[in-house]
Amino acid sequence: MTNETRGQWDLGRFIQTLNYFEVVPPLNWIQNILQGKFFQNSQNQPDGAKKMGVILVAGATGGVGKRVVQRLLQQGYRVRCLVRDIEKARNILGNDTDLIVADITKPETLNELVMSNIQAVICCTSVRVQPVEGDTPNRDKYNQGIKFYQPEIVGDTPENVEYQGVKNLVEAAAKYLPQGDEKLVFDFTNPSTDLKNIWGALDDVVMGGVSSSNMSFLDSSAIFAGNISIANSGGFASVRTKNFDPAINLSGYEGIDLKVKGDGKRYKLFLRSDSAWDGVGYSYSFDTEADTWINIKVPFSNLIPVFRAKVVRDRPPIDTSKICSLQLMLSKFEYDGELNPKFSAGAFALEVESIKAYGGSKLPRFVLISSAGVTRPGREGINLEEEPPAVRLNDQLGGILTWKLRGEDSLRTSGIPYTIIRPCALTEETGGKELLAEQGDNIRGKISRDDVAELCLQALQETAASNVTFEVKQGENQMGNPGWKTLFSQLKSDS
Structure with a gap:
C-alpha cells in the first residue's frame, strides 16, 4: 500500500476519544481516580436544557x-x-x-x-x-x-x-x-468554560483512520478545523457534544440556524435524539462559501436518519423534544456510498458563530x-x-x-x-x-x-x-x- 492509503493508527487517541465521550465507563473511573476527581464525574454532564444562554x-x-x-x-x-x-x-x-x-x-x-x-x-x-x-x-x-x-x-x-x-x-x-421566535443553543461569540468543555473531537480514528480535528475557541467564534486523510480507509473528521442531561427541548421550532464561515467545502450537521454512542443520527449536508459568513437554515423535516453513512429507511422523524447531542462533520462520503462532491483531503476549517433553533412560538x-x-x-x-x-x-x-x-x-x-x-x-x-x-x-x-x-x-x-x-x-x-x-x-x- 502507498502512504495515501496506509498510515500509523494512534491507539492513545482512540482511547482518549472513548474516554471523553464516556463510551466505556471504567476508563473514566480509572482516569478520575488517578486525577483525584472520582466524585466530580457527574458534574461534567452538560445541561442542554438550560445552560446555553x-x-x-x-x-x-x-x-x-x-x-x-x-x-x-x-x-x-x-x-x-x-x-x-x-x-x-x-x-x-x-x-x-x-x-x-x-x-x-x-x-x-x-x-x-x-x-x-x-x-x-x-x-x-x-x-x-x-x-x-x-x-x-x-x-x-x-x-x-x-x-x-x-x-x-x-x-x-x-x-x-x-x-x-x-x-x-x-x-x-x-x-x-x-x-x-429563536432559541439560542450555542453562542460562540463569548464562549464560557462550560461551553468549551462540551465539544470534543470524534474522528475516523475510531474506525482505524488517521484524520484529526478539534474545536478551538477564539474571542468571538469557534473553529472546527484539522487535517483529513483517506489513509486506512478513513476519510472523516468531526466534533461532537457530550450527551445533554437533560436533553434540549426544541419542540415547536422549525429547524436549526447555523452562522458559519467556511472554506468552500461541504459539511454535515448531525442531531441525535437518543444517547447511544453508535446509534442513528439525523444528518443534513450543507455547502459553505470560502471566507464568507453565511446562515444555513436546516429544517427538521429535511434531516436524514443515518447510521454510518447509510440511510435508515422507515425511521420516524427526529424527536425534537429531546435533542441529546449535536455534531459537525467533514466526510468524503455523502449517503449510501455516494461521495461528497466537494471533498478534498488535507487541511480544512469551519468557523462557527452561533447555533440557534428558529421558527418557534x-x-x-x-x-x-x-x-x-x-x-x-x-x-x-x-x-x-x-x-x-x-x-x-x-x-x-x-x-x-x-x-x-x-x-x-x-x-x-x-x-x-x-x-x-x-x-x-x-x-x-x-x-x-x-x-x-x-x-x-x-x-x-x-x-x-x-x-x-x-x-x-x-x-x-x-x-x-x-x-x-x-x-x-x-x-x-x-x-x-x-x-x-x-x-x-x-x-x-x-x-
Missing part, C-alpha cells in the same frame, strides 16, 4: 430578586446578576454567583459586558420604601403588609428607577436578546415585576379608604405607581416579548398558596415573595405568558398542582 437578573439583591436568583441556580440556569454594590451582593447572594456591576439609571453601564449572551431578563428592581424613621421599631410588619405605617422613599427617586431605569434596561436588552424574553394599583391613582370611582398605602400616598411617594406604569409602557412598546407581573402586597410568608390572577387592576390582597419569584421562572417557559400584563394575589388554599399553563392561558394578550 444567560438569564440576566436586575434587582438581584432585593426581596424578590434574591429568590429569583436562588431558583434559577437550583434549576440549572446560568445567571448573571446586575448589582451596584459587589460586596453587599456577595453577602446576600454568596460567592458562587456571577455578579456584574452596573446601574440601570446609568445607561452607559449597560454595555456589551453586561448584555452579552443573554437569553432573557428578569427585572426585580424597585425604589426602597420603608417606614418613616422612628415610626415603629418593628419594621417587619410593614414588609409583611400586615399593618400600615407611614412610608417614605429612601435613595433614588421613583422616576429614575421605576421609569427611566426600566426604560434604559429595556432599550439595552433589545439589542442583545434573541428574536422572539414566541416565549417571553423580559419579565418585569411591577405592582397592583398602578392605574388607580386619579381613576374615577376609586375609594381611597379601601386602597393600599401606595395608592393613597402615590403623590407623597414621588408618584411611585405612576412611574411604574410608565416603566411598563416602555416595555410594552419595545417589541420584546414580555410578561408584566403586578403583585399585590408582598409578604415574607412561606409560599405555596393558590394564585389568583386577574386583569384590569382591581384586585387587592397579598402574596408571598416566594410565589412571585416562581411566577417569574414559569413565565419564561410558557408561550401563553407572552405579551400579557396581570395582577396576582394568593388565595386561601394550598397551591397543590399549580397548572402554570392553565393559569397563563386564561389571560388575555395586551392589545
Whole structure:
C-alpha cells in the first residue's frame, strides 16, 4: 500500500476519544481516580436544557430578586446578576454567583459586558420604601403588609428607577436578546468554560483512520478545523457534544440556524435524539462559501436518519423534544456510498458563530415585576379608604405607581416579548398558596415573595405568558398542582 492509503493508527487517541465521550465507563473511573476527581464525574454532564444562554437578573439583591436568583441556580440556569454594590451582593447572594456591576439609571453601564449572551431578563428592581424613621421599631410588619405605617422613599427617586431605569434596561436588552421566535443553543461569540468543555473531537480514528480535528475557541467564534486523510480507509473528521442531561427541548421550532464561515467545502450537521454512542443520527449536508459568513437554515423535516453513512429507511422523524447531542462533520462520503462532491483531503476549517433553533412560538424574553394599583391613582370611582398605602400616598411617594406604569409602557412598546407581573402586597410568608390572577387592576390582597419569584421562572417557559400584563394575589388554599399553563392561558394578550 502507498502512504495515501496506509498510515500509523494512534491507539492513545482512540482511547482518549472513548474516554471523553464516556463510551466505556471504567476508563473514566480509572482516569478520575488517578486525577483525584472520582466524585466530580457527574458534574461534567452538560445541561442542554438550560445552560446555553444567560438569564440576566436586575434587582438581584432585593426581596424578590434574591429568590429569583436562588431558583434559577437550583434549576440549572446560568445567571448573571446586575448589582451596584459587589460586596453587599456577595453577602446576600454568596460567592458562587456571577455578579456584574452596573446601574440601570446609568445607561452607559449597560454595555456589551453586561448584555452579552443573554437569553432573557428578569427585572426585580424597585425604589426602597420603608417606614418613616422612628415610626415603629418593628419594621417587619410593614414588609409583611400586615399593618400600615407611614412610608417614605429612601435613595433614588421613583422616576429614575421605576421609569427611566426600566426604560434604559429595556432599550439595552433589545439589542442583545434573541428574536422572539429563536432559541439560542450555542453562542460562540463569548464562549464560557462550560461551553468549551462540551465539544470534543470524534474522528475516523475510531474506525482505524488517521484524520484529526478539534474545536478551538477564539474571542468571538469557534473553529472546527484539522487535517483529513483517506489513509486506512478513513476519510472523516468531526466534533461532537457530550450527551445533554437533560436533553434540549426544541419542540415547536422549525429547524436549526447555523452562522458559519467556511472554506468552500461541504459539511454535515448531525442531531441525535437518543444517547447511544453508535446509534442513528439525523444528518443534513450543507455547502459553505470560502471566507464568507453565511446562515444555513436546516429544517427538521429535511434531516436524514443515518447510521454510518447509510440511510435508515422507515425511521420516524427526529424527536425534537429531546435533542441529546449535536455534531459537525467533514466526510468524503455523502449517503449510501455516494461521495461528497466537494471533498478534498488535507487541511480544512469551519468557523462557527452561533447555533440557534428558529421558527418557534414566541416565549417571553423580559419579565418585569411591577405592582397592583398602578392605574388607580386619579381613576374615577376609586375609594381611597379601601386602597393600599401606595395608592393613597402615590403623590407623597414621588408618584411611585405612576412611574411604574410608565416603566411598563416602555416595555410594552419595545417589541420584546414580555410578561408584566403586578403583585399585590408582598409578604415574607412561606409560599405555596393558590394564585389568583386577574386583569384590569382591581384586585387587592397579598402574596408571598416566594410565589412571585416562581411566577417569574414559569413565565419564561410558557408561550401563553407572552405579551400579557396581570395582577396576582394568593388565595386561601394550598397551591397543590399549580397548572402554570392553565393559569397563563386564561389571560388575555395586551392589545
